Amino acid sequence: MxxxxxxxxxxxxxxxxxxxxxxxxxxxxxxxxxxxxxxxxxxxxxxxxTSGSERNVILIGIGSEESIERSEIPMSTPTIAAASIPDVVSHAGTSAVSPEIHTALEIETETGGKTNAMIRGVRPSAFLVHENANFIAGRPPRRGMNEVAAGQLAIRTLGYVGPSEAVGGEISVDDTTFVISGVIAADGGVIEGEIWMPLSDLLVVSQRDTLSCVVARLESTDVSGTEAFTSSRLDLELLATRESDYYASLAAFxxxxxxxxxxxxxxxxxxxxxxxxxxxxxxxxxxxxxxxxxxxxxxxxxxxxxxxxxxxxxxxxxxxxxxxxxxxxxxxxxxxxxxxxxxxxxxxxxxxxxxxxxxxxxxxxxxxxxxxxxxxxxxxxxxxxx
Amino acid sequence: MSLIECRQLTRTYRRGDQEITPLRDLDLDIEAGTFLALMGPSGSGKTTLLNLLAGIDRPTSGSLVVDGREIHHLSRGALAAWRASAVGYIFQLYNLVPVLTAYENVELPLLLHRISRKERHRRVAAALDLVGIADRSDHLPRQLSGGQEQRVAIARAIVTDPTLILADEPTGDLDRESAVSIMDLMARLNRDLGRTIVMVTHDPKTTEWCDSVLHLEKGRLAEAEGEATTPMASESNLESEDVR
Known part of the structure; x- marks a missing residue:
């Protein structure tokens, strides 16, 4: 009807x-x-x-599997790893091995606001390992020049509307002022929410003499060579975990x-x-x-x-x-x-x-x-x- | 055969522990073309009878045949379909849909029938014209007077060309002048178009337009007056007394 x-x-x-x-x-x-x-x-x-690559392997301290931030490994690890892991990618003679510090620090924005930010200390080799990390504005930070790069999401939490506005902006970490030299995009991964600082600068700022982890890019998804390395170097107390597995475990957490x-x-x-x-x-x-x-x-x-x-x-x-x-x-x-x-x-x-x-x-x-x-x-x- | 045949028609309600029987074993025949008034005190069963005739209520027992159709046997859906085609109902308070114009209110029952838009328009226009309200077709009910609203309601009741027109105190909420005009209109529908009308009323004056009056008391037929007393009653009949 x-x-x-x-x-x-x-x-x-x-x-x-x-x-x-x-x-x-x-x-x-x-x-x-x-x-x-x-x-x-x-x-x-x-x-x-989108954060983890199957071809990246993370070397972290045993017992810190759940959080890279808590991990501490010797500064010598990247050199040993580059020489020992059989199938690390190499670009023009440079091994794709990235020594990193991951730490959450309170930072002060230009407007005086304070916020906690995830800061990653890196060397230029980080861009060989994290291939999806690209600059969409500015350039990489130079060490010793008080410069940082910020992810495109991080700049929003710092109060910037867009990448071009953020470049040249300033943040303070532990009373030291850093200039934002560039803005990074990473396919929506966690890197976009981080601030990247030259490793040597972060070692000073965070007053530490250890790394959080080493990330290596492999030719394949097979991590057995890396696992063999960590098994043979028990003195380093390392654990190898595929980067994608690490973020999958975070997702499960x-x-x-x-x-x-x-x-x-x-x-x-x-x-x-x-x-x-x-x-x-x-x-x-x-x-x-x-x-x-x-x-x-x-x-x-x-x-x-x-x-x-x-x-x-x-x-x-x-x-x-x-x-x-x-x-x-x-x-x-x-x-x-x-x-x-x-x-x-x-x-x-x-x-x-x-x-x-x-x-x-x-x-x-x-x-x-x-x-x-x-x-x-x-x-x-x-x-x-x- | 009569248009309406009621046999042992009984309606009983339950209200808590109490059983109320407003209509009891009613036997009644209503011929086609009649303009019948149902009268009686409150609770005598006249509205109950009207509701049963309209198919909006069901008898507890007995039979009710309208135009050869045993409506007491119809399912709820079939009864709704039957009402849509066979019954035109005029309410005391007009009951127009406030968000629809006079035209749309009259069109409402036609939307239940499979007829073209053009034919619907023709029928609505004719019904509005017949009740003398064509110039108010695009008005909303709140923009009309009580008398005009009741005219729209009458147009809505006749637009489907129903077998039976039922009216529940159609002048009960109107002033004297409007009431006379509405009764004239209903008498015209009965006389000129041969419509069968059953009207519940409390007002003896309005029965002057009817050709039969039934008095109900305690759910039974008390008395019946044969032919209409004044089928062609004019406005002057009511001028000396209030209709309400």
């Missing part, structure tokens, strides 16, 4: 602007939350997924947090449904007599429920679309400073679709029960309402 005209549902939206605003706002908040949560999870996963984010989003969405139910029921309950009239005219309950759902979905869609637009505009790419480093919220089409679908779902579920409840009343009773 034919249903009620779409015009009826559309015009009903204007009957109570305050209710429309309430429904649209509720739906918008749920959509924004789902998109925010999705963007967070997506961003974190993307950062971890953060899985409970992802689950918590999803659970929170679901709980808030359910709260939104309950709130929406009240608003929608109030809206429908005030039209019980009209619903009875439509039934008297011959409209089936199904046709009326469909129309009420369409009305609710339209209201939810208005809020959802506005929220989705605001999320893309305000949240996409926003740098999140997390324990694993900085990563950007990644709102892609999948996250948008899930967010909008949850808003529309809220519209359907939020309308279904109130509509059925209003229609449960016998027609003669409904006609006496109000």
């Amino acid at each position: 034919p249903g009620l005209p779409l015009d009826y549902a559309i015009r009903n939206l204007g009957r109570s602007p305050s209710r429309l605003l309430l429904t649209a706002t509720g739906s918008g908040l749920v959509v924004a939350l789902v998109i925010g949560a999705g963007g967070f999870i997506n961003g974190m996963q993307q950062a971890l997924r 953060f899985r409970p947090i992802r689950i918590m984010v999803i659970a929170t989003a679901i709980m808030v969405a359910l709260g939104g449904v309950v709130g929406g139910l009240n608003t929608t029921y109030a809206a429908f309950a005030s039209r019980v007599r009209e619903i009875g009239t439509l039934q008297t005219l011959g409209y089936s309950r199904g046709a009326i429920v469909r129309s009420l759902i369409v009305e609710s979905v339209l209201a939810a869609a208005i809020g959802g679309l506005v929220a989705a637009g605001l999320c893309i505009w305000l949240l996409n790419g926003v740098a999140i400073d997390f324990s694993m480093g900085v990563f950007g919220l990644n709102i892609d089409s999948g996250v948008l679709a899930i967010g909008l679908a949850s808003g529309l779902g809220l519209g359907v579920v939020g309308a279904m029960m109130p509509a059925v409840r209003c229609l449960r009343l016998a027609v003669p009773e409904a006609l006496k309402a109000n």
